[in-house]
Amino acid sequence: MIRVFLVAAACCLAAVLGLPADAAPGAESPASANSASAAVSRYTVTADILNVRGEPSLTAPVIGKLKQGAVVEKLEESGEWFRVRAGELTGWAHSDYLQPADDGTVTGPDEDGLTDAAPPPSNPKAIGRGIRGTASRKPVETETADNAVRTGHVLGDAVRVRTGPGTDYEIEGHLNRGDRVSVIASEGEWYRIETESGLAGWIAAAYIGFRTDGEPAGDALRGRVIVVDPGHGGNDSGTIGTTYGTYEKTLNLSTALLLKRELELRGAVVVMTRAADEEKPSLQERVEIAARSGGDAFVSIHYNSAETKASGILTFYYSAGKDKPLAAAIEHRLAEGGLGLDSNGISFGNFHVVRENSLPAVLLELGFLTNERDEGLARTESYQLAAARAIAQGLEDYFASQEERS
Known part of the structure; x- marks a missing residue:
């Protein structure tokens, strides 16, 4: 088990990086406070379940969870991470799963350890890449950025197509390396796809690549x-x-x-x-x-x-x-x-x-x-x-x- 004392870890990281103690993760500085006040300070959770971590890192321990639709207060940011507060819970959440909130109230954790909220907003967006997402047993309706449909291809052999965005969902079928798909939606770290043969379902995003055929040449990595x-x-x-x-x-x-x-x-x-x-x-x-x-x-x-x-x-x-x-x-x-x-x-x-x-x-x-x-x-x-x-x-x-x- 990984045991981390958050305050001590923040101070250690500050020492490692040669930063003043108030620049450690989780500590507010005048600059971050000013930027936070200048930007939208209230955000709505778009993921089904959003992990709140002790530090702005995917490997940091989870200290709480937020339900979809929860409205949080943004305190500061570090790269792609926001430090947020919801009731008595304060920690770091990934900004991919937060969108500016027009209304709603900040709510705290209920007895199941999750933060409840008002009904979730319509058409939530959760754009991400990777290989794992939190499974949900309810229908998911999400959209890709700007409602665009992208053409991709499968990067593995016998890749499972599932009925939902998670490994706990049933397997709908299989696709092989090089098969073309249309990516029509995303949920966390999964893509919803359709094939020309009519197979539709969800694939882990790490198994989908996007071709660059027809795009301007010039970059050394283009098409590699x-x-x-x-x-x-x-x-x-x-x-x-x-x-x-x-x-x-x-x-x-x-x-x-x-x-x-x-x-x-x-x-x-x-x-x-x-x-x-x-x-x-x-x-x-x-x-x-x-x-x-x-x-x-x-x-x-x-x-x-x-x-x-x-x-x-x-x-x-x-x-x-x-x-x-x-x-x-x-x-x-x-x-x-x-x-x-x-x-x-x-x-x-x-x-x-x-x-x-x-x-x-x-x-x-x-x-x-x-x-x-x-x-x-x-x-x-x-x-x-x-x-x-x-x-x-x-x-x-x-x-x-x-x-x-x-």
């Missing part, structure tokens, strides 16, 4: 297929943090999903070797996914461990000819990205997913979970997002240099 491999999974937790008890598999997946989004924003198509916490493909299966993908590069995401107080980032390659240029490009961006951890450079690594891979491949260790400072940073969404952006930029640099040579 990148295989992203979140290490471990299922009953294989990987390293367990020695200070906060963080599971490596959880950080690998959350970082990989942020990387997926960064790559898609740059026009790439992303194939995930696993897209849910319970999945644990074998090392050989991960290599086979890469081979079938027709991809251009393979990136395996990990966090490290050591018996010493080792710290920092490591980038591994196997083949000097095939992999090392990619490793060098990504490492350069990680070193210059201002992540808060030093890069320890590139090194030869005899790892199966790199050694046996037909694609240019790297394995990244993005910090030591056996080091208190590394683990504290790695648990934050801001660190993971900075790492994801640096990796995406490194891939851009790599493909740009390949084009120059061709």
